[in-house]
Amino acid sequence: MDIQRSLELLHMTIYTQSISPCGKYLAAGNNYGEIAIFSLSSALSSEAKEESKKPVVSFAAHNGAIYAMVSTDRQLLSAGNGEVKAWNWSEIVKKSCKEAWSRRPPYGSRLEVPEINSLQLNLKDNSLLMAGGDCVIHMMDLETGAFTREFQGHTDYIHCLALREQLRECLSGSEDGTVRLWDLRTGGHVQSIEVHKYEECSRPQNGKWISCLATDSDWMVCGGGPALTLWHLRSVTPTTVFPLPQCQQQAMFYQDLILSAGHSPTINHLQISGEVKAQIPCIPRCVHSISINEHSAEHKVLTAAGSSHCIDVFTNFGYRAFSLTFT
């Protein structure tokens, strides 16, 4: 391997992952704008070799880092510096990597191209929500490709988005320290929670930014500079503060647990009551992305990626089975 590539591997950060609709492939995007496709089915098969843990195909997708990816039932959508691009899964699987389309939210004139930090599919409206550097949430109609709505209000850039499907509400967490709720039908601003103002979870030494967000009916978990906290949304009260000293980058509800990860080489399994049930060690020193393959029962695995060129695969969520690696 040439020296340039080995240095790139040494300093690689994988920000996002997405699983194909068939559940057999995993796409991962890194800070150099490359998307690599791994075959979960061959890596998990009994006769898996070292070779099957390397990308099936990898291609340069964006200029600059890729921060967010989601999969629709046909396409892989990736976003980085100011642009969303779509790739057809049917073509990716055949190793031909031509973008299907690319869109750029209306940014106006700026010196710098704002990044897109989060993508969220809104299946009910067949639309895509995206948010990032311009502090605005853009809604794009997937049918026409037109940007239909904007949600303005954050005063600093947006880290993450989450959806409450029953209420047709969208949540956003931002560098400005607030979590805001938006009504998707009217486009109105519903509520703003200033997380850092609550003493239970505020950690001024880390800052006030909110970098992870997840919802489940009336419950929300969010964290970042402030400690990871479980909120009851109707009463807007922090119910549980989880005892994790590090800043968390990613959180999700899974069955009756909350999985979170961040600035420590562990995947944290948390109970709603606030106990840390387990901390599973993994390779990346800082985890930016965890994902669970819900599409395929036989390949149901947890994958975690972050500041490393390795993507850890947990077949049983209790320990790291092996790693997929960029080459």
Added chain:
Amino acid sequence: MSSDSSKKRKPKVIRTDGGPQEGKRSRSDTDQDARYYSEEAEVDLRDPNRDYELYKQTCQDLQRLMAEIQELKSKGHKDSATEIEERRIQSCVHFMTLKKLNRLAHIRLKKGRDQTHEAKQKVDAYHLQLQNLLYEVMHLQKEITKCLEFKSKHEEIELVSVEEFYKEAPPEISKSEITLTDPHQQTLSRLDWELEQRKRLAEKYKESLANKEKILKEIEVKKEYLSNLQPRLNSIMQASLPVQEYLAMPFDQVHKQYETARHLPPPLYVLFVQASAYGQACDKKLAVAIEGNVDEAKALCKPPEDSQDDESDSDAEEEQTTKRRRPTLGVQLDDKRKEMLKRHPLSVTVDLKCKDGNLLLLTFYYLMNLNVMTVKAKVTAATEMTVPISAGDLLCPDSLLSCLYPGDHGKRTPNPANQFQFDKVGILTLNDYVPELGHPYVWVQKLGGLHFPKDQPQNPVIADNSLSASHMERTMKLLKTRLESRLALHKQFASLEHGILPVSPESQHLFPAKIVSHLVKWTSLTYDDYLELPYTKDVIEAGLAEDTHLYYLALIERGTAKLQAAVVLNPGYSSIPPIFSLCLNWKGEKTNTNDDNIRAMESEVNVYYKELSGPKPGYQLLTNQLQRLCIVLDVYLETETHDNSVEGPKEFPQEKMCLRLVRGPSRMKPFKYNYPQGFFSHR
């Protein structure tokens, strides 16, 4: 005897035993000579069982008569005398009968014996016959196997195949109509054909021999002519010397060098020829020369068989003398090692001159018994230089040429066969002898045309001209770059040690005008020290730090913040960049394991090094990387969010122009400097 008895008794007995006897006799009369009575014949006619009955009857009668006689006698009657008499007569008759029967029994016994004997003899005869026959069978079988095992001489002769035979042999030999069906005939005719062919070939051989003889004679004649020519040419050469000197054309000198070159071992010869060819064609400043004792080399060049004999002889002598003297085993081994590591008395020196007058002096040696070449290097600088402490390793001949090609450390012998030789004399690795012998780099072997395949250690390796030629240009260029880059580093180190970053004017646009952080310390580090640093783990695990590389530690300071940078300097600098690992001491220890921004700072100098190479060929890279480290440290410190809970002003007020302070999920700081606008942005 029987006949005697029969004669005697012939007339005496006339048996009155009844009809059958009478009948028998009459029959025997008709069968035999009627005049004699033969008891033997009678035996045949009588039934032994009946005789037995008769015997028993007679015995009973006798007993009865005896009893009666006794009874009468005991009575003592007078008139009983006649009765007794009568009875006596009767008993006499009975006795006669008993006697007769006794004889008959005797005769029968004898007859039986005779018959048995006869039969036995017959059996014996048959048995003997059987034995004879068996022996004969065995003999015949042996003969048969002997015949079967018979090997004909013709089977050893290699014949042409059948198809070829039919194709080439003339029909009068092949006789295909007979031989196709009869394999015996076929073999015979094939043999005929073989004989025919061999005869022809023998004739040809003779012809060729004669031809050879003739040519040899011709050569002889021509040689004589040439040897006559030599003195004349010599005299012409002598005469031309003043002219050469006058015209300043050093033909003779070159000629002399070529003369010496003849005594070079093949690899050095290849190197010499190729290097001087390259020098003449591409690089006029390249000077190639031969050094060493020519006479010794000439002695070595004597016919190899002789010298080998000598060696074995001397070995034997040595053994004898050692037996007398008995030196310790260690001394013997030492001698053997010395013998094994012996260099050829001649060596080739190559002087590489750079543009600025610096000189790289390479001396190539050939280890005769190991069949490898080694090189020693020396640098002569054009101008006197002060030697920075940390630059100690930069120009030392030991590391100067290491890893000229990736992975070529020159510490192990490239010839796989050597390991077996070493085992014999107890040398563990060649590494212990490298300072004395020079480094056996792989590229040196290639320049000498020696190529050692990895998988076939036993193949004899011969010096190959084309291999050397194909590597000459690239290697010479690499050598020059290596020297220049090392000298450039040497110069940079001198100022780095004084905390000065000598940024060249060509690279000024890469950096803003105001840089507050500054280099404080620049020291060299040992490999082991580097391994022990807690923040270098990633680089080591990625396999980018090896013990052939050079290691340094830089310290950059701004106020209370201290940034340590451990640097791996690959010998292939500057095509392979130095790799930095950072550790920031400010509000706790921050490394790439706990701070993504430190990791980003590392990648800023490690991954994006190509922006920093400066003017070609990029020898300024190290200085520029350090300079960029100072800037990114400034950015890091100035953009750190101020914790409002802590009293007092910010230690590092923001002076740099930044579009945004943080960006993206990992909250990166804007480390990228934009020229000429002079602001910082994100990558």
